[in-house]
Amino acid sequence: MTSRKHYWLMKSEPDTFSIDDLKKVGIEPWNGVRNYQARNFMRAMKVGDGVLFYHSNCKEPGIVGTATIATTAYPDDTQFDPTSDYYDPKSTREEPRWSLVDVKFDRALKRTITLDEIKRHADDLGEGFALIQRGSRLSVLPVTAAQWKFLLALE
DNA sequence: GCCAACGTTGGC
DNA sequence: GCCAACGTTGGC
Numbered sequence: 001m002t003s004r005k006h007y008w009l010m011k012s013e014p015d016t017f018s019i020d021d022l023k024k025v026g027i028e029p030w031n032g033v034r035n036y037q038a039r040n041f042m043r044a045m046k047v048g049d050g051v052l053f054y055h056s057n058c059k060e061p062g063i064v065g066t067a068t069i070a071t072t073a074y075p076d077d078t079q080f081d082p083t084s085d086y087y088d089p090k091s092t093r094e095e096p097r098w099s100l101v102d103v104k105f106d107r108a109l110k111r112t113i114t115l116d117e118i119k120r121h122a123d124d125l126g127e128g129f130a131l132i133q134r135g136s137r138l139s140v141l142p143v144t145a146a147q148w149k150f151l152l153a154l155e
Numbered sequence: 156g157c158c159a160a161c162g163t164t165g166g167c
Numbered sequence: 168g169c170c171a172a173c174g175t176t177g178g179c
Binding site for chain 1: 163164165
């Protein structure tokens with residue numbers, strides 16, 4: 001039995017780490033997630049899962065590329081590093097609190113599928129698309145196969 | 156276990 | 168830069 005491919009959306013602030021940065025490095029450990037729900041989604045990821053790369057907190061928020069999950073979840077080392085912004089004194093190596101996955105560049109979209117545009121298609125995307133749910137700030141969230149297809153067809 | 160205070164996210 | 172929404176912390 002092979003498990004089915006799942007899809008996700010991951011946010012990044014382009015000033016910190018953009019789709020171009022991912023293209024340059026090829027593969028990136030997605031460190032710094034410090035939200036339990038987002039962490040749990042990463043722990044559910046499988047190698048080969050699809051990722052919509054989303055630029056947040058910028059002039060034109062939206063989906064700018066796709067990526068692939070390259071590893072299953074493993075401990076985020078930055079949680080143990082007192083000099084890191086992501087240091088968590090309550091986490092131990094025996095029981096790491098935070099996980100990450102490696103994300104591999106797939107491609108940059110020809111144009112940004114803007115948040116504004118995504119909102120206008122809310123009805124087509126169906127209920128419960130966490131990205132456009134009121135007040136949602138999740139930085140890692142699931143996308144259905146149908147949503148994946150629909151969103152990329154907007155390109 | 157409640158909840159006020161605080162910090163962060165992220166669109167605008 | 169503002170601020171609404173949300174998650175977390177910590178006093179009680």
